[in-house]
Amino acid sequence: MANKEFMRRAIELAARNMRDYEGGPFGALIVRDGRVLAEGHNRVTSCNDPTAHAEVVAIREACARLETFALEGASIYTSCEPCPMCLAAIYWARIERIYFANTRADVAAIGFDDDFLYREIGLPLRERSIPAQRLLGDEALAVFREWLELPGRTLY
Amino acid sequence: MANKEFMRRAIELAARNMRDYEGGPFGALIVRDGRVLAEGHNRVTSCNDPTAHAEVVAIREACARLETFALEGASIYTSCEPCPMCLAAIYWARIERIYFANTRADVAAIGFDDDFLYREIGLPLRERSIPAQRLLGDEALAVFREWLELPGRTLY
Numbered sequence: 472m473a474n475k476e477f478m479r480r481a482i483e484l485a486a487r488n489m490r491d492y493e494g495g496p497f498g499a500l501i502v503r504d505g506r507v508l509a510e511g512h513n514r515v516t517s518c519n520d521p522t523a524h525a526e527v528v529a530i531r532e533a534c535a536r537l538e539t540f541a542l543e544g545a546s547i548y549t550s551c552e553p554c555p556m557c558l559a560a561i562y563w564a565r566i567e568r569i570y571f572a573n574t575r576a577d578v579a580a581i582g583f584d585d586d587f588l589y590r591e592i593g594l595p596l597r598e599r600s601i602p603a604q605r606l607l608g609d610e611a612l613a614v615f616r617e618w619l620e621l622p623g624r625t626l627y
Numbered sequence: 628m629a630n631k632e633f634m635r636r637a638i639e640l641a642a643r644n645m646r647d648y649e650g651g652p653f654g655a656l657i658v659r660d661g662r663v664l665a666e667g668h669n670r671v672t673s674c675n676d677p678t679a680h681a682e683v684v685a686i687r688e689a690c691a692r693l694e695t696f697a698l699e700g701a702s703i704y705t706s707c708e709p710c711p712m713c714l715a716a717i718y719w720a721r722i723e724r725i726y727f728a729n730t731r732a733d734v735a736a737i738g739f740d741d742d743f744l745y746r747e748i749g750l751p752l753r754e755r756s757i758p759a760q761r762l763l764g765d766e767a768l769a770v771f772r773e774w775l776e777l778p779g780r781t782l783y
Binding site for chain 2: 474475478479482485486489490492494495496515516519520521522527530531534535537538539540541548550551552554555556557558559560561562563564565566567568569570571572573574577578580581582584588589591592593601602603604605606607608610611612614615617618619621623624625626627
């Protein structure tokens with residue numbers, strides 16, 4: 472399939488998901504070598520999972536099917552520009568190319584927080600709307616030091 | 628329990644998880660009204676899920692138990708400052724306070740990408756290391772318009 476056909480499928484998933492009251496109007500596909508590895512749609516409200524955005528659902532599904540935690544060489548087609556959670560998940564999954572349809576501005580215009588979150592995440596800790604406080608840094612650092620010495624640890 | 632005791636438990640989860648080879652040295656707790664709603668530890672490598680960071684695991688577990696997609700009034704205790712994926716998940720979950728132990732600099736020093744991701748996410752689309760391309764914006768926008776008119780939709 473061509474790029475546009477993959478995106479048309481992501482948009483179709485978004486529309487169907489919304490009409491089935493599964494969650495927000497968002498769909499995504501993970502594709503590699505012209506083959507769909509997994510599809511995802513937003514399931515936040517139907518599955519009681521605030522992390523179940525279409526991109527995260529598709530990434531988890533592709534990784535589960537392939538029994539891997541890294542999708543090198545894969546692309547994601549998403550019906551909307553990823554929110555910061557999904558964008559970071561795309562990086563962690565080692566996906567190499569993003570195609571999107573609706574933009575961050577489009578999704579702000581229908582009432583979602585994506586654009587607000589991009590601004591929050593760029594702020595220093597003290598200026599964000601959720602207060603953050605550091606505790607027991609020394610005790611936690613000892614665990615990080617132990618990680619560096621752990622024999623045969625799996626890096627990701 | 629006092630704040631430090633909750634954090635000590637998050638650090639204990641991080642250490643145990645690492646020593647059991649379940650994933651990276653990270654643990655988290657969701658707490659409300661002095662009660663632990665859920666615990667989480669990093670399971671990226673053992674569960675083949677790049678989104679299974681301690682915070683995301685704890686949020687999903689708390690929401691599943693309470694059958695809700697929003698954790699108003701809750702705090703998160705995490706053994707390390709959340710990466711952008713986890714920070715955005717905390718916002719989406721409506722958690723109201725963050726306690727962390729290790730910092731973004733500490734986790735960069737042991738080889739994880741958190742600090743790199745904070746910088747990437749702040750860049751304009753064209754300057755990021757993962758290329759992003761827009762396709763079929765008009766077709767996708769029609770779905771967003773339909774969302775606004777959808778009777779009885781669940782907002783989140």
